[in-house]
Amino acid sequence: MAGSSFNRVILVGNLTRDPEVRYTPKGTAIAKVGLAVNRTWRNEAGETKEETTFVDIDVFGRTAETVGQYLRKGRQILVEGRLRMDTWDDKQTGQKRSKLTVVADSVQFLGRPQGEETGAGAVRPAAAGAAASAAAVPEPAAAEPEAPAQEEDDVPF
Numbered sequence: 001m002a003g004s005s006f007n008r009v010i011l012v013g014n015l016t017r018d019p020e021v022r023y024t025p026k027g028t029a030i031a032k033v034g035l036a037v038n039r040t041w042r043n044e045a046g047e048t049k050e051e052t053t054f055v056d057i058d059v060f061g062r063t064a065e066t067v068g069q070y071l072r073k074g075r076q077i078l079v080e081g082r083l084r085m086d087t088w089d090d091k092q093t094g095q096k097r098s099k100l101t102v103v104a105d106s107v108q109f110l111g112r113p114q115g116e117e118t119g120a121g122a123v124r125p126a127a128a129g130a131a132a133s134a135a136a137v138p139e140p141a142a143a144e145p146e147a148p149a150q151e152e153d154d155v156p157f
Contacts, residue, residue, distance in 0.1 A: 007082040009102050011055060012110065013037035015075050019059075021068035031064035033057040033071075033104075035079065057081070059104040067107055076111040079104050 016034035023029055035055045043049055057079055059067050071077065081104040092096045 006026065009079070009083055011037055011079045011102065012076065013055070013079075015071060015073050015077065016054060018073050019064075019068045019071055021064060028051060029061060029064035029068070031059040031067045035077070055102055056099065056115050057102045058084075059107060063104070063107055064073060070109065070111065070113075074115060078108040078110055079106070081105045082101050084128065 009058055013035040016036050020032045021029055022032075028043055033035070033056075035057055037053045037055060039051045039053070041049055077104060081102045084101050084103050087096060087098045
C-alpha cells in the first residue's frame with residue numbers, strides 16, 4: 001500500500017453540549033458537536049482507571065439538521081467519519097494554531113434520550129421515522145463546501 005492512506009474514525013460517546021447548528025450562505029447546515037469518549041482499564045495494581053477524550057465533530061447537510069433537532073447534551077451517539085486538521089493564525093499572539101476535528105459521514109443515535117420512560121410511548125431511533133433514520137445515512141461529499149478537495153485513492157478491494 002505504498003503511497004496510499006486511510007482516514008476513518010468510528011467513535012461512540014456522549015454529547016458534552018447541545019448541538020450548535022448554523023447555515024452557510026448557500027444554505028448548507030453545519031452542526032458543531034462535542035463528544036466525550038471514555039476509556040476504562042485496570043492498571044498493574046488492579047485499580048480501575050478512567051480516561052476521557054473530548055472530540056469536536058462537524059456534521060453537514062440534512063444529517064446536521066436532524067442532529068440539531070433531536071440530540072441534546074448527554075445523549076450517546078455513534079459517529080463515523082474522517083479526521084481533519086484545522087489551522088489558523090491566533091489573532092492575539094500571531095502564532096499558528098491547529099486543532100484536529102472529526103468530519104462526520106454518519107451519525108447514529110444510541111440509547112434513550114434523557115428523561116424518557118420505558119414502555120409503549122418510548123421512541124427508539126430505529127422506529128422514530130424518516131427524520132431519525134436520516135441521521136444514519138451518509139451525506140454526499142459535496143455537502144462540505146469549505147473543505148479542500150482531496151483525491152480519491154484507488155483501493156483494490
